[in-house]
Amino acid sequence: MTNWEVSNGPLGEPPSENGQPGKPASNEKEREKPPSDRNLKIRLRARLQVIGGALASIAAVGAIAGGLVGYWTVWKTLRTDVFPESQKTQKQATIRPDVAPRLSLVVLPFANLSNDAEQDYFADGITTDLTTDLAQMPETFVIGRGTAFTYKKKQVDLKALGKDLGVRWAVQGAVQRAGDRVRMNVSLSDLSTGRDVWSDRFDGDRSNLPSLQEQVTARLARSLNVELIQAESRRSQIDRPTNPDAVDFSMRGWAKRYGPRTKLTNAEANGLFDSALRLDPSNIDAMIGKASCIADGVIYGWSTSVAEDKRTALKLIDQVLAQRPAAANAHAAKGNILNYGNPEEALPEYDAALEIDPNSPVAYASKGIVLVTAGRAAEAFSPIQIALRLSPKDPAAGTWHFFLCHAHVHLSQYREGIEECRRSINLNKSDWFPYPDLIAAYEATGQSEMAQQVIVELNAIRPDFTIQWFKQIGYARSNNPQFRREYDGIIEGLRKAGVREQ
Numbered sequence: 001m002t003n004w005e006v007s008n009g010p011l012g013e014p015p016s017e018n019g020q021p022g023k024p025a026s027n028e029k030e031r032e033k034p035p036s037d038r039n040l041k042i043r044l045r046a047r048l049q050v051i052g053g054a055l056a057s058i059a060a061v062g063a064i065a066g067g068l069v070g071y072w073t074v075w076k077t078l079r080t081d082v083f084p085e086s087q088k089t090q091k092q093a094t095i096r097p098d099v100a101p102r103l104s105l106v107v108l109p110f111a112n113l114s115n116d117a118e119q120d121y122f123a124d125g126i127t128t129d130l131t132t133d134l135a136q137m138p139e140t141f142v143i144g145r146g147t148a149f150t151y152k153k154k155q156v157d158l159k160a161l162g163k164d165l166g167v168r169w170a171v172q173g174a175v176q177r178a179g180d181r182v183r184m185n186v187s188l189s190d191l192s193t194g195r196d197v198w199s200d201r202f203d204g205d206r207s208n209l210p211s212l213q214e215q216v217t218a219r220l221a222r223s224l225n226v227e228l229i230q231a232e233s234r235r236s237q238i239d240r241p242t243n244p245d246a247v248d249f250s251m252r253g254w255a256k257r258y259g260p261r262t263k264l265t266n267a268e269a270n271g272l273f274d275s276a277l278r279l280d281p282s283n284i285d286a287m288i289g290k291a292s293c294i295a296d297g298v299i300y301g302w303s304t305s306v307a308e309d310k311r312t313a314l315k316l317i318d319q320v321l322a323q324r325p326a327a328a329n330a331h332a333a334k335g336n337i338l339n340y341g342n343p344e345e346a347l348p349e350y351d352a353a354l355e356i357d358p359n360s361p362v363a364y365a366s367k368g369i370v371l372v373t374a375g376r377a378a379e380a381f382s383p384i385q386i387a388l389r390l391s392p393k394d395p396a397a398g399t400w401h402f403f404l405c406h407a408h409v410h411l412s413q414y415r416e417g418i419e420e421c422r423r424s425i426n427l428n429k430s431d432w433f434p435y436p437d438l439i440a441a442y443e444a445t446g447q448s449e450m451a452q453q454v455i456v457e458l459n460a461i462r463p464d465f466t467i468q469w470f471k472q473i474g475y476a477r478s479n480n481p482q483f484r485r486e487y488d489g490i491i492e493g494l495r496k497a498g499v500r501e502q
Helices: 027-032 035-052 055-060 071-081 084-095 117-134 145-151 158-165 206-239 246-257 263-279 284-299 306-323 328-339 343-356 361-373 381-390 397-410 414-427 434-444 448-461 467-477 481-497
Strands: 103-107 140-142 169-178 181-190 195-205
Touching: 103 117, 103 145, 103 206, 117 140, 117 145, 117 169, 117 181, 117 206, 158 169, 169 206, 181 206, 195 206, 206 246, 206 381, 246 263, 246 284, 263 284, 284 306, 284 328, 306 328, 328 343, 328 361, 343 361, 361 381, 361 397, 381 397, 397 414, 397 434, 397 481, 414 434, 434 448, 434 481, 448 481, 467 481
Parallel strands: 103 140, 103 169
Antiparallel strands: 169 181, 181 195
16 A cells, blocks of 8 residues: 556466476576566565465356456456455454454445446446455455345445444445446445445446456555545544554554655654554554655655665565565565665566556556656656556545656656646645656746746745755666756756756
8 A cells, every 4th residue: 555656458477487386497597687587586486376375266266256257357356365464354353243343344236227238247347346356455354245246236224234244334336327438436435324435436438348347446446445544544543542553553654645745744654654563563554654654755855864764664575575475565665665776676566566466556657657767758658647547536646647747857748747747736736746847847848937936836845955956866766877868957957947056
């Protein structure tokens, strides 16, 4: 669950050595490979070893897709079943059925409001896939599809439902055809009150329902992940204000991270993750959260000891990956840490994350900005645009629009860069990153007055901003010659606009 949350083709078979997953290649062959390639194969090999033990049980439940067949659905089901840590919450819920787990929910069958049988299959498929995807969230208890579908086409008393199933939340939705468009309304309900705490609407072209289903499911899973964490964090502060446990602290930390990114909120989130780790040093969510906060401190220029902070963050993430090698968000977090100074080493981490979770908007967006840092700005647009399509209302969408802005400005596409920078600032005015690019782009297009206005705004947000400081953090991020040439173009634009030198 990170905010700095590859190809757009079909998911392929995971790579293997000599046709034998789990068996190491010869030492001679391994030495011939670059370090990043060797590390990626080690991680993927570890994941395949975990997956191997789950294959037999997956084969026994081939009908789980509920009519949706193919490798994609089986792969997503397998991704859920290979995480033994996720079973801890289920065991606890079985021991204490009278106590609803914090992140416990049921995905009720989506209603088909159209006189179109094709939409009925689509609605059922959304329900099935969303149940599988949400079950991958750490510490979640998700009612199985079989039980959920007993409520299909029935009036449901939400409060009674919560008591009957022993869960706190319900996801509900409806699908309706409007001409050539399919519209979906989705809500998250608190079963203790029967009230909705979040709702959204999704629209798509009905000409390719399988593709639309995949996109909607990915968007919903990300949105509901964020909303559940934020809602449960608020509940935790009300129900357990004086005696929170490690999970409470971790959820509160992630709720902070889903808000506007500032030095203060980053420090507050980091403190909450520290509190969680003092109570439970093995809390994986808290370790990933703390490592992500440290990485942001480095990336945003808040760190006072970059080398030491990078070592601390990498140590935390390596501890996570040792316990849970198939954690997509851990690989994405490691990529964010390596991005500062080692962009070429960071890229395989995002590829590993996307192998595990092909619908991770965070991994797509992060890969995009690292491509810019690696001197490959022209390749950055596709992954960032995929991220925004998967999660257009994401808490990190403002940052992702900056990534597009940065790629455009690096390629001297100033008018496009101005549009994306403005979108970024409109979504999060407290993030200083888009302002230098916007100043340089305005200056390059002869809009000096606009550049001056943005300088005033930047100085209000970042009073210590100088050209020398900006150059220092940019050069520390990457020594790639192409990146530095492009970055120098932004610096020259700042200089022409009159930004103070030091």
